[in-house]
Amino acid sequence: MSRRITIRDVADLAGVSVKTVSRVLNKEPNVRPIMQDKVNSAVAQLNFKPNPQARGLRGNKTFILTLLYSNPNPDYILEVQNGAMEQGNAEGYNLQIFPCDHKNENLIETVSSFLEASPQDGVILTLPLSDNLQLIELLEKKGIPYTRISPFYSEHNSPSVGSDDQKAAYDMTKYLISLGHTDIAFIKGHPDHSDTDKRFSGYKQALNEYNLSLNEEIIKQGFFTFESGEDCARQLLAQKQKPTAIFASNDCMAAGVLKVSKQLNLAVPADLTIAGYDDTSVSQQVWPAITTVKQPIHLLGKMATKKLICKIKQKTWDEIQSIFECELVLRDSSSICNSTTN
Known part of the structure; x- marks a missing residue:
């Protein structure tokens, strides 16, 4: 069995420190382009796959995002999920999904228990959960970053995406x-x-x-x-x-x-x-x-995820609420x- 490629191997091939490799993999700002190129080239040559769990232990992050949904249309959810996975994978995040019933009187308790049992860095809310103010209050109380897809209410200052x-x-x-x-x-x-x-x-x-x-x-x-x-x-x-x-x-x-x-x-x-x-x-x-x-369902999932990761990394976003055209x-x-x- 071949030996697992480690971050140390990437650092040695690139001629940089392990810390520099970690900063590039985590897409941290202020890393010189020449260093980024060296690390990315070494990653490609070695076919290195970062371990999300190991990264999480070092940075107090799980690199896991959760898609919460309550929607009777499986095709819609699948497209949102595919868009979210595409963007998450591109930025080193895994996606887990949690279906729930928005009409269940125990919804908040059910979601709260799930969030405690399955740690994550952020949550994507699809409609009608994206308008559930109790659920939003729960996430804010727990300090969990979130984005909303197609919310009706846009009064409070949370990132969201939707279509016209x-x-x-x-x-x-x-x-x-x-x-x-x-x-x-x-x-x-x-x-x-x-x-x-x-x-x-x-x-x-x-x-x-x-x-x-x-x-x-x-x-x-x-x-x-x-x-x-x-x-x-x-x-x-x-x-x-x-x-x-x-x-x-x-x-x-x-x-x-x-x-x-x-x-x-x-x-x-x-x-x-x-x-x-x-x-x-x-x-x-x-x-x-x-x-x-x-x-643009796929795009909504992708952009909601991109905004969520920006929020997790405490980066600014020009448009906190984005509306996309249909055809x-x-x-x-x-x-x-x-x-x-x-």
């Missing part, structure tokens, strides 16, 4: 109107998620701008799950005056709408246009592929309105 959900939903609704649709149904997301209100606001804004009345009969409450998309679709498509387009607040629900339309022998998009939100994998795995809003992805589930359908 209202504008994106407005743009999608406007696109559907441009196709000639005036009876556009809307399936809301989970009521506990802040992005639900933002997306609904964008939908209403577009209707108002084009002088289309808000029809409560074709607005349904979903929960970001495939099953809730099915349930809402059955209610909408059972109506005498069926909508010609259904805009669901995420792709899982849009896929549920697509399933029900097929069961009812409705042609998509000839009889019914369907739009989703997020641009997760399911939007391309069904047929017809779903027109959707591409939310429309037009696929086969949308087309010009066929007004003779109803």
Whole structure:
């Protein structure tokens, strides 16, 4: 068995001290570029892999970040996780995940016990946990750095990232109107998620701008799950005056709408246009592929992690709260309105 490469081996090859190697690996400031180049070259030549636990013992750090989530959409969480892992790995941090139920009355006690049993340097909060003020208070009391993804409340001074959900939903609704649709149904997301209100606001804004009345009969409450998309679709498509387009607040629900339309022998998009939100994998795995809003989920996970590591290292960040743009992805589930359908 080959001998494990150590930090001493890196230092010897680079011709620098072990302390210098440690400073470069920990990305500490004020290390001369020439020293950084020597250390990085030696690390590459030796294929040296730093041991996070050993680094933690020397610097009172674990080099572990925790992703806390309570979200029914696995595709969304996977993309956030991948973005967080990418950035964490690039900066020498490992990622652990902890799923929890935001409705559990023992949530704070459960998270507190986890934090004590599994030490970490910082926490990433996804919605709706990113708006849980009790949870935020717990982290601040314990002195654990954190960042928030897509929070609704931005009053207190904590780093966060998000996307412009209202504008994106407005743009999608406007696109559907441009196709000639005036009876556009809307399936809301989970009521506990802040992005639900933002997306609904964008939908209403577009209707108002084009002088289309808000029809409560074709607005349904979903929960970001495939099953809730099915349930809402059955209610909408059972109506005498069926909508010609259904805009669901995420792709899982849009896929549920697509399933029900097929069961009812409705042609998509000839009889019914369907739009989703997020641009997760399911939007391309069904047929017809779903027109959707591409939310930069991977980027949100990556940038939330980058901000968290900056906070851990007590570095400054120009923008404490960053909002990223979304884009429309037009696929086969949308087309010009066929007004003779109803």
